[in-house]
Amino acid sequence: MYPFNYHKPETVADAVALFNDADDAMYLSGGMTLIPTMKQRLAAPTDLIDLSGIAEMTGIDVAADKVTVGAFTRHNDVATSGAIGETLPVLAQLAGLIGDNQVRNRGTIGGSLANSDPAADYPAAVIGLGATVHTQERAIAGDEFFQDLFETALQPGEIVTRIEFPVPTRAAYRKFPNPASRYAVVGVLIADFNGAIRVGVTGAGPCAFRASGLEEVLNQNLDPEALEGVEVPDAGFNSDLHASAEYRAHLVKVMARRALNDLLS
Amino acid sequence: MKITLQVNGEPREVDVAENTLLVDVLRVNLGLTGTHVGCDTSQCGACTVHLDGRAVKACTVLAPQADGANVLTIEGIGTPDELHPMQAAFRECHALQCGFCTPGMIMQAIDLVENGDQLDNAAIREGLEGNLCRCTGYHNIVRAIQSVADAG
Structure with a gap:
């Protein structure tokens, strides 16, 4: 790891x-991606700004129609939050599927979203639930956040400060985890907002x-059988040693069917 | 930079570079070599210690992040004469082969028993997701953890 200056501010401002004063700063949240990346010398910030203070x-703030999670909230705090488990159980369940226990004890929701790893779990929740990502400057619609x-x-310099999740009538998340890393080869979150269906896909x-395409079909007919005839185009999908684009497209349908079965049960 | 931390109940101060890892503070600066470095890529869990009461991989925590924290390592949980119940269970169940992964397994197992409810076989195996045993000796490890969980 290359040397860096370490800072631990107490306010977002x-x-x-600190970010603006530094040559090439990076924000450090849980560090579960950034520290391994720095160890491999794939990232070499001059200044590391630790957001933990x-x-x-x-x-975590839970209202009947909205769950707000501070960006520095660690995965296990979401996974084990009784209030989230009661009001938005799909989010607690999804957080409990990230990585392993030690990683969930460090990694944060804001760090995960800002990193936008294609195989991370939280993005499926932001998209599938239509969340709003707040920064110190503005509110970004979940649909616009991942590019x-x-x-x-x-x-540059913008910090995710909190995430607001609307509470659906019901929702379910299923993922096909990489057997070694537990990253989502494909993950699908289906949410039902009083009959309006949203489908968020990660990993693919x-x-x-x-x-x-899936939303259109499910808005007509909320039935796993309805998914049978749907084509999931694999154009632009990831293809790597874990799965081909074609296989990922197939997994989108399989995970959608499983999530739908959970949602309807 | 100077860092102060509680390690196994003792206040310690070290002077390290910002890019030092917590696991190196423990092993190199403090001589606590019970915490192992296996993969050094946050996958194997051999470096698992408790940071403010939670199991973490010490190879993926920067020393400055641990400034002011409470760290518990394998050296701090028991003594040769008075083993921690988890250590005793690992001995009883022969839950180790080469022993390299054992400190990390035990630290994660203690976190699991302290924070998990309804620890059945599947929950224990799920809880060991972040700890690898290259001898593949999982069966007896799970048995040891189960015996501690059952003893309450």
């Missing part, structure tokens, strides 16, 4: 000021996206 970025492989709508493409 101080973090942004910023109280305004922590905390490409490891690329988001965030501008360069970044998470809405499966509009």
Whole structure:
């Protein structure tokens, strides 16, 4: 790992000021991706700005129609939150499927979203539930947030501060985990908002996206059988040693069917 | 930079570069070599310690992130005369072969028993997702953890 200057600000404003003053700064959240990347010398920031001391970025607030999660909230805090488990159980369940226990004890929701790993779980929730991603400057619609492989709508220096999830009538998430890393080869979250269906897909493409073809069919007929005839085009899908694009397209349908079965049961 | 932390109940201060890993602080600066470095890529879990009461992989925590924290390592849970119940169960069930993964397994197992409810076989295996045993000796490891969980 290359040397860097370490900072631990206590407010978002101080973090942004430090970022702007540095040559080539990066924000450090849970560090579950950034630290391994720095160890491999694939990232070499001059300054590392640790967000763990910023109280305004922590905390979980659960209302009847909305769950707000501070960006620094660790995965296990979401997975084991009784309030989230009661109001938005799909989010707690999804958080409990990320990586392994030690990773869930460190990794944060804001870090995961800002990184936009194509195989991360949380993006499926942001897309599938139509969440809003808040930064110190603005509110970004979930549908606009993920732009490409490891690329988001965030501008340099912009920090994800909290995420607001609307509470659906019901929802379910299923993923096909990579057997070694537990990253999602494909993950599908289906949410029913009073009959309006949203489908968020992660793992299949360069970044998470809405499966509009599946939504169209399910809005007509909320039945696993209805998925049988749907074509999931694999154009632009990821193809690597874990799975071909064609196989990922197949998995989208399989995971959608399983999620739908969960949602209807 | 100077970092102060509680390690196994003792206040310690070390002077390390910002890019030092917590596992190296423990092993190199403090001589606590019970915490192992296996893969050094946050996959194998041999470096698992408790940071403020939670199991973490010490190869993926920067020393400055642990400033002011409470760290518990394998050296801090028991003594040769008075083993921690999890250590005793690992001995009883022969839950180790080469022993390299054992410190990490035990630290994760303690987290699992302290924080998990209804620990059945499947939940224990799921809970060991982040710990690899290259001897593939999982069966007795699961049995040892089950015996501690059952003893309550």
